[in-house]
Amino acid sequence: MVSMGQDFQAPKQNDTKQWTKVMMLYRHGYTYHNCGCGAGYRPSDLRELSDFLEQQEAGKGSVGKRLLQRLTS
Known part of the structure; x- marks a missing residue:
């Protein structure tokens, strides 16, 4: 489990394609952290x-x- 940010909306539990997309975005450094x-x-x-x-x-x-x-801005 990881914190994806307050704008993250989790897909349905059985939606494996969307969860795969979320996992790949995270592995490439993309989350939903912001203001x-x-x-x-x-x-x-x-x-x-x-x-x-x-x-x-x-x-x-x-x-x-x-x-x-991201760390320096």
Whole structure:
């Protein structure tokens, strides 16, 4: 169990595709932590996840860089 943030809305317990998407987002450093005003765009379907991650990686650099930016901002 991990804290995904106050804007996280858990999928239904038996929705394995959505839980897989949540797990993959978390493994790539994406959660729903913020001020409570929305965490920004997150893909709604598992099939959109690959494109989302590719776009984010191309635009922001490595996962380590993103983490450093989050910690220092």
